[in-house]
Amino acid sequence: MAIEFGKALTVTETPIPGLVVLDLPVHGDSRGWFKENWQREKMTAAGIDLPDFGPVQNNISFNDAVGTTRGIHAEPWDKYVSVATGRIFGAWVDLREGPTFGAVYTTELDPSRAIFVPRGVGNSYQTLEPDTAYTYLVNDHWSPDATYTFVNLADETSAIEWPIPLDQVEISEKDKNHPRLSEVVPMPPKRILVTGANGQLGRALRVEFGDHPWMEYAGRDELDLTSPDLASARRWREYSAIINAAAYTKVDLAETPEGRVDAWAANVTAVAALARIATASGITLVHVSSDYVFDGTNDGAYTESDPVSPLGVYGQTKAAGDAVVSVVPRHYIVRTSWVIGDGNNFVRTMASLAERGIDPKVVDDQFGRLTFTDDIARGIRHLIETRAAFGIYNLSGAGDESAWVDVAADVFELTGHDRSRVSPVSTDVYFAAAESPSAPRPRRSVLRLERLEGTGYVPRDARASLEGYLTDGI
Template structure:
């Protein structure tokens, strides 16, 4: 008997992500009505906005009809239109909860959200039962599925009607026992720019896990016509865009301008479309160059962008595109130092050779080491922090490039007084070719990322560690 008048409530189960939902059902002498899926109300009640794309209905006329334990690579919202079912769910995802079992009965006043990789099975308890399920992906022969035998002794499901007395397919009876089941792995993470400074830091943090994929422009071209079908995109949880055109001076040339816009805007637009259409979280790395550097204090995430040059303009445009993706993190950073050639290593080399450099002293900011930038990105993803823009740099007292150069000289055992301050205008006065304008203030406020529980390293201390590791 359907229970009327329930409040909309969400109850967790021993299987992570498997949620039982009591539904309000309104009835009178004419029958009953319920909102089977009401996005606004249900998300507010604590359900994920899982983005269904298909609605299926299954009808069973006989009591005892039993469907096998199938785990699919999509999320499923299961409810009953009429009748009653006994449901059994077994976690078939790789991890600590593999093999965990949960059972309950479902009638029109109860539904259940089944996350990707959790095996689900149903036994009809009343004649003429129809149950409906919404899924957030379309069936594909290339998708990853897993199955468990209904009679598995480890799961030990207490079927209300013994399996010997029910209608069940021979195929479902032939599925493997739990010990022989191939677990379903987590959704994938795609790292673009896997060979760059940040890409290498992400590889160091994530390793070569099977669910992490690293690409370069040669292995994945965002401008390709077949990008939408280049991957089974529904298998991806997140895309980290660590690739960008960063030649700030070359971007001021005719050819460079086209390349900068192609990489930082056209390619990002294609990526954003993929992410939005497939429910993927897009992490996009931005730059202090979106600001003009005239603000008296640190820039916050809500400050309006005012880029000075072509590179900054393309980064600001890319940010605006990424902001349209429902699940996005725009990670704005500055003065990035990692593997390969960079300012710190150049200064260390000059110090070793006894050269006294002229270094810009009127640009102020903080160094950001790729190890920390990668850590912040993975923190945002792992904690499901609110989507939006986050500033990520080193912490501590802001420095000029000249200050940092002196610190490098001192930390490598050389005389820092050999470093001479010059203005940005003086430094570039004798250089040939187009020069991109630089923001003089690149200091970013770190309050929002800190509020998520991530603590940035002091930039001065990080510099000392970096030089120690590089020596």
């Protein structure tokens, strides 16, 4: 069979999600032929969605005879398969957990065709010409600890129509003994790691994502993000996303010498370590940021592109963490404000004061919207699952902005108390009597939400969320 010269670089989708066939331009003359077997820039420009494949190894299998048959093997990494010489009949079976489990696709490959095989799709081939050199790029190194899945070449359900009957070809004993499809344990999705899993947001993420084999929740005791051994603490190529809910959030304590060290360690040094891992392993890194990266002098609501200008140490560390994460190829920076969740927070404090008959003074010159951790968790899941464009997203409660004194009065009213018991006070007066260092606060923390809403996720109204939070019991 002659190689087809001069084809345009094109991609053909298959019934198996992520499995795509590539027609490659091959240029030849009397001396032989030349092709660019893998050219990331051109393939991306042609609409082939493989910009983060990141191969780390190139393997070649040389086959002497016609009919050599290998497979069906599914590995926990992506594979780019092509032929240097000769020709193969290839068969691929989806062995991933999900609705397309068992789907089959077959085609022939010669030097002018290649195929991208996503993680968990079983790969096999049969040589159709002697001296066939079968080559493939992979984006992880082989490991005995990795998860592999196999199905038998002769499986009746897959019903692959091999050009040469299997009883007439060379097959290894190991391949002959692979299980039938009905006995195959599907390959689970890549893992998602949630760090800071014991905090307010971490607990909300546990509820949102649930307990599944592919979900991992780690607090400080399970995973030390500042450890020098972090890069070897996991097989990171087996993770699709890291949601970093770990952070130093003691805003006032960060202004002390000890707090400053701890804030930089948690919010910058640890984030940089995760960023290195995510970049090296093609992981999506979700980083939760804060309105404290702004100085609060904006007359209107802040957009994702507004320049940062933090006032205090906490804000400076969050802004530095954002800058680090922004260079990770696959990242979401979720910027939020006035966070309320399962734990000690402003709403719980106000409800307790109301119940105990204490009439508080609350600042009236800081403006923003409450954001509840379950809304943040849902928004993060939405960004990951819809594969929204990477970058920064504001995520706060929607609706009218309020001052902290308004929120406190709402809490009093919604818990059956007189809202007039809450008195206004300026930020300067409130903190003038503080005995310990206090951090400067942004006076305006309102975030624009259009970019997030453009992805299909609309945050709930902050006032309605507050009512539900108090009604459900705090």
